[in-house]
Amino acid sequence: LRSPAAAPDRLPFSRITQEDLDFFRKILAGRVITDPDLLESSNVDWLKYCNSRNLAVNPQGGNTGLVGGSVPVYDEIILSTALMNNILTFDSISGILTCQAGCVLENLSHYLEEKDYIMPLDLGAKGSCHIGGNVATNAGGLRLLRYGSLHGTVLGLEVVLGDGQVLDCLATLRKDNTGYDLKQLFIGSEGTLGVITAVSILCPRKPKSVNVVFLGCETFEQLLKTFQLCRGMLGEILSAYEFLDSECMRLLNTHLKLPNPISDCPFYVVIETSGSDPKHDGEKLHNFLEEAMTSSLVTDGTVATEDSKIKALWSMRERVTEALTHDGFTYKYDISLPVEQIYQLVTDMREHLGDRAKSVVGYGHVGDGNLHLNVVSPAKDPALLAAIEPFVYEWTTRCHGSISAEHGLGLKKRNYIYYSKPSQAVALMGNIKAMLDPKGILNPYKTLPDNLK
Numbered sequence: 001l002r003s004p005a006a007a008p009d010r011l012p013f014s015r016i017t018q019e020d021l022d023f024f025r026k027i028l029a030g031r032v033i034t035d036p037d038l039l040e041s042s043n044v045d046w047l048k049y050c051n052s053r054n055l056a057v058n059p060q061g062g063n064t065g066l067v068g069g070s071v072p073v074y075d076e077i078i079l080s081t082a083l084m085n086n087i088l089t090f091d092s093i094s095g096i097l098t099c100q101a102g103c104v105l106e107n108l109s110h111y112l113e114e115k116d117y118i119m120p121l122d123l124g125a126k127g128s129c130h131i132g133g134n135v136a137t138n139a140g141g142l143r144l145l146r147y148g149s150l151h152g153t154v155l156g157l158e159v160v161l162g163d164g165q166v167l168d169c170l171a172t173l174r175k176d177n178t179g180y181d182l183k184q185l186f187i188g189s190e191g192t193l194g195v196i197t198a199v200s201i202l203c204p205r206k207p208k209s210v211n212v213v214f215l216g217c218e219t220f221e222q223l224l225k226t227f228q229l230c231r232g233m234l235g236e237i238l239s240a241y242e243f244l245d246s247e248c249m250r251l252l253n254t255h256l257k258l259p260n261p262i263s264d265c266p267f268y269v270v271i272e273t274s275g276s277d278p279k280h281d282g283e284k285l286h287n288f289l290e291e292a293m294t295s296s297l298v299t300d301g302t303v304a305t306e307d308s309k310i311k312a313l314w315s316m317r318e319r320v321t322e323a324l325t326h327d328g329f330t331y332k333y334d335i336s337l338p339v340e341q342i343y344q345l346v347t348d349m350r351e352h353l354g355d356r357a358k359s360v361v362g363y364g365h366v367g368d369g370n371l372h373l374n375v376v377s378p379a380k381d382p383a384l385l386a387a388i389e390p391f392v393y394e395w396t397t398r399c400h401g402s403i404s405a406e407h408g409l410g411l412k413k414r415n416y417i418y419y420s421k422p423s424q425a426v427a428l429m430g431n432i433k434a435m436l437d438p439k440g441i442l443n444p445y446k447t448l449p450d451n452l453k
């Protein structure tokens, strides 16, 4: 029996006797454990232990993060949430789901679909990423345009702090203005402020009618005009407006053997509508497509209403990341910009790098003003990297953009934080980190810059 230092006085509970053990063994045959070695892991409060031993901890979900945040830099202990995968509650009136942090996003989606609900976020990594990882990175994804960010849909969190304290903010209320909204601090904190162990999240109803359209445009300007037109004509049923350029299409064809569903164009758009009335949605979509075609904003297109074709069209956008990994070593940039400027960065980067890069591609979440700029080289190439950075960050800052729209800073981008945040803000982040994790054991070398002491 342990008597931890600073433990409160024992309350007058009975002591376990041999009779008690016999009783439990009778009702739980073979499942009563008394062997001290076997019980060791259940008795140790691991974060309290790590804090007292000054051991560094790297929280890990599905390990799909793209900025080097989910893997140790030296010998940090990997704390995986993979076994914390239980759904705790679901309220079918409010649509509020509560679950452990290690639930895989796609499993949550399947669970909800049977109950006529969906998750408010969706991303290409859905088969592997965990909801805890999604919250820790404040993942954006393909539906943010419609359902907003996790800062709005996450209603509560349970978090274990660096010293082992459990912070129970697992509320399931839509409105709660009692003091500071502490859970917001952990959304997007990339495992540096606490370990998220449970999440409650507000889920939308499953739409009764979903359509996906794949369109081709001659210029990025036409793609933006098409966006404006579709916002006006599709209104409340628009749930995604995503793009990829012809270089992405070439990589999808070459490496994944995915054929172009329409004729070759410089730019492609995936539009999704989600609504409650197939006839109403179909009419709106038809009118929009007619207008886009007759005004020559769009060159070619195809529409999907049934599941398998919807999936196939979405693959053209969701699998760009995978196609890139087959092309060579990829330098990835995840930039927020005023929407009119997002493709200019790709054009300027191509011109700036000339034939030093194997490919320079652009794709992303147009509806959110979020460009994914990727530069591929046959192998890791420090000279190429020196040509890309700080060029890309300076370009972004000139346009008042953000150097990380949705992937976070992790290990790879942490030292560039000052391009997007003033030094007072970064210093305040350092103070918050020091207050919540005074020994700095949680995900060291991540998110905050090296020069912050």
Ligand code: FAD
Pocket (backbone or CB within 6 Å): 058, 059, 060, 061, 062, 063, 064, 065, 066, 069, 070, 071, 081, 101, 122, 123, 124, 125, 128, 129, 130, 131, 132, 133, 134, 135, 136, 137, 138, 139, 140, 141, 142, 190, 191, 192, 194, 195, 196, 197, 318, 321, 322, 406, 407, 410, 443, 446
């Ligand atoms: P991990 O990769 O394991 O961890 C990411 C970070 O969160 C690390 O810093 C880790 O320490 C921390 N962390 C993980 N779990 C916890 C926890 N329980 N408590 C505290 N900290 C924790 N991102 C987008 O935003 N939008 C996209 O559209 C998108 N699409 C993607 C598509 C593909 C094909 C891939 C490979 C990645 C994509 N990503 C996208 C990036 C990534 O999937 C997301 O960032 C995802 O949310 C990470 O979840 P994860 O469980 O894999 O976390």
Ligand code: MLT
Pocket (backbone or CB within 6 Å): 124, 141, 317, 318, 320, 321, 334, 364, 365, 372
């Ligand atoms: C995406 O939108 O596809 C993701 O954020 C992944 C990536 O940037 O490659």
Ligand code: ZN
Pocket (backbone or CB within 6 Å): 141, 364, 365, 372, 406
């Ligand atoms: Zn993305």
